[in-house]
Amino acid sequence: MDLPVPASMLVLVDLQNDFLGRADLRPAAGVIIERAGFLLNAYRHHAMPVIHVRTTVTKDPDNRMAHWRRDDRWTCVEGSDGHSPPPSLREIEGEKLLHKQGFAAPRLVEEARAHASSKVLIAGVMTHACVRQAVLDFFQAGYEVFVAEDATGSDDPLHVASTRRFFEERGVHFAPSATLAARLLEGKPPGGRMTDKPTLRTLSSDASDFAREWRRTDLAHRTGLAMRLVQPLRERAEALARQMAVEIGKPVHFGQMEVLRSAEMIEAIARRFVHLETPAENAVIKVRRKPHGVVAIITPWNNPVYIPLGKIIPAILAGNTVLWKPAPEAASIAREIMALTRQCGWPPALLQVVEGDAHAGRALLSQPEIGAVTITASSGAGYEVAEVCARRHLPFQAELGGNNAAIVWRDADLNLAAEKIAAGAFEMTGQRCTANRRVIVHESIMEELMRLLIEKAAAMSWGDPLDPNTRIGPMVSATQRDRVDLLVQRAIREGCSTFYPLGQQPFITSDFTGSHSWLAPVVIICPDPGLEIVQEETFGPVLVVQTARDWEHALALCNGVSQGLAAALFSTSADLIRSFLDEAQAGILKINASTSDAMVDVPFGGWKASGSGPPEHGSHDLDFFTRIQTVYL
Structure with missing residues (x-):
């Protein structure tokens, strides 16, 4: 029996060029524009009501908010291009348009x-301000309110995390x-398996x-319990x-x-913990480490x-x-x-799984027994967890991805560089945090490196993941x-050039059924470092090529993104290597190697938006998974 289709309306808030710019x-x-456009078209297709809300600033009289006057800021001035929405988000006949001067639209x-x-x-911007006000107005009026998380945006993501938690x-x-x-x-209900709240309370x-x-x-x-996992993992690899x-x-x-390296990693962590450094103490003072309790x-x-095992084992x-x-x-x-841990004799309450989507994660973090949090996820998820941990004063460790660049200089072995970078960009379909997302090359060797990159990428096997020879x-x-x-298509519309080394069709040799998710590996030449394709982590088979005029320009491009997980240099110059190690x-x-991959038991952590808290692995495991206590005797 079909579910009844509920009546709903779409409200688009401040989707204007000045804010979106x-x-x-x-x-x-x-x-935001693409997802809001998707919603707008869907609501029009179903003949559902749409209301557009826009900030409209006038000069005579000056109706700006007080802080805009203080900062001499003129945004969304009536009649300007900044006041208009993108063409795909403009209202059509029959859709209501409301103007506002501040956070709220009085007649909304x-x-x-x-x-x-x-x-x-x-949907709209800014999530922490005008979108928030619209949610409050509708919520107070008794409406059931939904917010499209990928069609709302803000320049203050931590404030967004707090706003979202408050509303949810x-x-x-x-x-x-x-x-x-x-x-x-x-009328499709949300799906997916999820640990319910009573069960989660019991687990915690x-x-x-x-x-x-x-x-x-x-x-x-x-x-001993940890080491029991090693052989079963190898047997089940x-x-x-x-x-x-x-x-x-x-x-x-x-x-x-991955499975075999996980076994190797467990052995390395176990060896290191056996030789833990004993905290300093004397006859009067004893310094000791204590666990957090539940992580x-x-x-x-x-x-x-x-x-997971890189976090679970040291914990x-x-x-x-x-x-x-x-x-x-x-x-x-x-x-x-x-199941493997149970077979190896781990007590049931030592490690328990909480299933579900992001809502399950939020429910987990709300449990009062949690003493510390470690996460590997997107930067958006990192902000949400950071907000919870700051509010609750919980130790927090985050690995939040990378937009990693390799610099290739004139003295480099270009054949080696192309081989390593192509593998780092496209192996595993670029779905790893250390993948080589960008290559920065001196303009004098650009054409030769591009030729070699295409050649090396074209030689890689793209297709059936069940085939042992497949790399993509x-x-x-x-x-x-x-x-x-869609990100690639936006880059093309913005003037970037694209090259598809392996064509558009993968090679399938078995009965693998995942053909719906194929995406052709692509090399993109992008002259504008401010474009989304450069600034955002794609997490897909996309390699962006940027050219540099000189060494200072190359370093600026390398560092010119919000994330900072990994970077590489291909060069034989001792001076350039020293400069890179000092400035990156x-x-x-990495030197003369792709940004991808890492050793099993050395520190792993990013700078800037790529991480927070101590790095994972190595001696820092003990720093995160314990806390220091000083005892006066």
Whole structure:
């Protein structure tokens, strides 16, 4: 039986060129415009009401808000191009347009009441200001309010995180535009497996109770339990790799490598914890390390074994228990890891899985027993977790991706550089945080490097992830494919040149069914460093090429993005290497190697928007998963 289609209306707030032109807008303006346009077209197709709200500033009289007058700011002046929306978001006949001077549109709710709608979907900018005011107005008037998270933007992401938490605690719904359109226009309920709140309360309470017992066990016992995982992982490497290929599209070559390296990593962490440095003490003072208790771990889908175990193992060796929320795309792999730990004799309350989407993550972080949080995710998710941890004074560790650049200079081995960069950009379909997203090349060798990059990329195998020879598989989902493809299409419209080394069709040799998510690897030449394709982490098979006039220009381009996870230099010059190591703003630097990949037990962490808190791995594990206590005797 079909579900009844609920009545709803769409409200677009301040989608105007002056606001959308801000370089610090997140998500980027291109994403907001595309997703808001998707909603607008969907509501028009279903003949649902639409209201446009715009800020309109006049000079006579001067109706600017007080802080704009103070800052001598003229934004969205009536009749200017900045006052207008992009063409795709302009109103048509029958759609209401309301003007406002401040945060609120005085007649917004009154106009909305003319429509038989009990639900309202809001998109626009700024999320923490005018969008927030619209949500408050509708919420207070008794409407059920929905916010399209990918069609709303702000220049203050931490404020957005606080705003979102405030509203969600009161029943306002945040979700991607496609999810909300399906729910509000087609009557499709939200889906997916999710740990319910009573179960989560039980899991958190059990983890806290067991933490008091676990912290009193000796290190040899904890290490022994961790080491029991090593051999089963090695024995299950092929099966787990196949599961990754089927469920997330990861080529079996890299899936098997991931599982085997996870086993190697456990051994390295265990060896290091055996030789822990004893804190200094004397007859009067004793300094000791104490575990946090319950650690919340939130992990992505792209490395569904290595990344979680890289957090779980040091957490439990330090004396903590763990509540682990894996990405929904990798939930079944998480269940396999959980089953292995049970087979290896791990106590049930030592490691427990919380399933679900971002809402499950927020519910996890609200549990009072949580003592610390570590996350690998997008920068948006990082802001949300940072806001919660700041409010609750919880230790916080985040790895938030990278927009990594390799500089190729005139004295470099161009054949080596092209081979390494092509592999770093396109292997695993670019779906890893250290992928080589950008290459910065001296203008005098641009043409030769491009020729070699195309040649090396064309020699790579793109296709069936179940084939051991495949190095480039599909995207994890059609949603991710479409996101990256739209970004590439926007870059083309903005004047960038594109090259497809492997054509448009992958090579399929088995019964793999993920053909819906293929995206052709692409090399993009982009002369404008301010464009979205340069500034945003694509997390797909996209390599952006930028040219540099001189060395200072190359360093400026390398550092000219918000993230700073990894950077590389291809050169034989000792002077340039010294300069690069001194000036590059990234947590991981490489010489004559791609930015991709890292060793199993050395510090891993980014600068700027790529990370927060101490790095993962190496000696810093102990710094994050324990806290210092000084005892006066």
